[in-house]
Amino acid sequence: MSPSDFLIIPFDDWVNFLVRDWLVPNFRPIFRAMQVPISMVLKGLDDFFAFVPMVVTTLVFALLAFKYAGRGMVIFTILGFAFIDMIGLWPETMTTLSMILTSVLFCTIIGVPVGILAARSDLTWKIARPVLDIMQTIPSFVYLVPIVMLFGVGMAPGIIATIIFALSPIIRLTNLGIRNVRTDLIEASTAFGSTPMQMLFELQLPLAMRTILAGLNQTLMLALSMVVITALIGAGGLGLTVNTGLGRLDVGGATAGGVGIIILAIVLDRITQGLGEQKKVETTSLRQTLISLFKPGAPAPAHAGKAA
Amino acid sequence: MTSKISVKNVFKIFGDKPGHALDMLKSGQSKNDIFEATGQTIGVQNAAFDVKEGQIFVVMGLSGSGKSTLVRMLNGLIRPTSGEILIDGDDIASCSPAKLREIRRQKIAMVFQHFALFPHRTIAENAAYGLKVKGVSSDERRERALLALEQVGLSSWADSLPADLSGGMQQRVGLARALATDPHVLLMDEPFGALDPLIRKEMQEELLVLQRTLKKTIVFITHDLNEALMLGDRIAIMKDGEIVQVGSAQDIVSQPANDYVAAFVADIDRGRVFTAATVAIEPSTLQLADDTAGDAVRTMEEENRSAVYVLDGEDIAGVVTYQQAAAADRDSGTSDVPIADVLITDFPTADRDTQLADLYAPASSGLPIAMTDADNRLIGVIEPEAVFAQLSADPATPDTEPQVEADQRELAPTA
Ligand SMILES: Nc1ncnc2c1ncn2[C@@H]1O[C@H](COP(=O)(O)OP(=O)(O)OP(=O)(O)O)[C@@H](O)[C@H]1O
């Protein structure tokens, strides 16, 4: 005796009907149109990284690592990228990099304004929060299906899946960063007659920047974690290498792809983390920052400590 | 002098059902009872006062008495539950957000207890913030910000960040930021509360020096009675959201409105509150050329004084004591002794605003103190006993007679 003896709910049929017979025929053009900007950005980045010689790209990343992550990371970047090149995965790595940058770009374009809105209105935040929870907790495989139905297969649908999965932290942390701006500063800004826009750009965004960048870092990491999964629906790059390797039981190929992803992840993570931390010591002059970079043993500049 | 700020029947109740709390308040229930019954907090109740242009109006009260709420209503950071707040006739309580913004940009600036400097901006950018918001060009902005920083003695720090400055310096920047827009009204919410005592004293003195030239209308919040007495042209004392007394420092110390205020002022250093003018009396004088020692003796006997001042024309020539004049008069028999023979030319002086604490030493000489104006003319005489009486007066039974007299004289030229 169980409830199913009395009632059978054809839940799968309902969903099929909703997606197949209503959403897809009615909204297909809209879903197609949504892919256009994504495909354009992706193609641009992909062409760009294919065009720039490997040595130049590596050099640029080494410089970024030097500026934001310290000397150890410079060495790691150079060795890591050289290793990727030598195992023959450089083009795939650049494709993955383009996909990730595209996802993160769109996450930022969508996430920061939504985060700002959520910070300004409790109602928006009340609505946004459960949606974000769902977006982040649903196993990514589950929504690959509707995405394929709505958008088809390929790079752009893969990026859309990535955007949905990785959007949450940047919205959350933009909201958090803005809400955490000290109330007395908000009061001061209001007291001098700021408009809401002036307050946003003069005060809230600059002071929330560290937190927003931390959100960006998390979004980037989530996007990286989607690389292999989106390869299932036709996105290329290192994810495809891993999947192909797994499919053929080619342990070597799958591991090579995996190592490529890990190297890319570490470099991107450390650089974006450094980006956020840079803001913390902004009170230190550039000269002092540089000195402390060259002399790791040198005591931190006096007021860097005070600001922290 | 006209009223710059006029506050009328202002109430502020924090909570979602202010109406009910308002009714209970009107039926005479206390802040605590209302909170227990309704969950509504009384921020400010029935505040009413005027601040004249160029005055420093100090609001003083213990923590939670509603000072911050009151001062924040003056620039609309908190909107009152009911009542009117007029600044130059515009009602802050009911005007549109755009109008309010305009008033904040043009007329009112605020200085905060914890400085509230923008940590990501340099000192000059902080000082220029109000101008930037108003849309002043960047060159003019910097120039005016530097000018304001100069007024507070910090122009050499223009390109530092707030974190590089000490608390006292940060609050000077807070002041410069407020002064840079050249507002008519300055709101200061415990601006020196976070500073240590020496710096605080220094800042108080500096504020008074600045105010001498700036002549802003200032609403100054403090929970320190000494600070209130030192700075305030007028002082309002708050308790549980209510203003229990408004008056000059001397009014409040000499005539506390109730036991609460009396307890507050009980330990106050009266020597710093009262000035020479509050104990001075009308002088009766003699003329150097015309009068004799005998005349001096008669005058002092009539007026029951122990000494009398002698003028040479309009200038003070000196003072004659009863002892010396009487002795000289007796010794000379029938012939008149010229007053110059018994004249003491080394006499103590004070001006109208000299604090009683500073009159303690001169009063100890036993001679009455000459209160003089800017031209060294005699405008009053202070008997040593009056100084000691005022310094030791029990605030519950104040000796108000010279006080009233002094007040009338003080009000006369301005009325
Ligand atoms: N936003 C608010 N919501 C609810 N109650 C408030 C709010 N702001 C102030 N209050 C209450 O109003 C009363 C007056 O507070 P206010 O901050 O004006 O006091 P204050 O005199 O400035 O005290 P302090 O010296 O501690 O700064 C207090 O009982 C406080 O708890």
Ligand SMILES: [Mg+2]
């Ligand atoms: Mg307060």
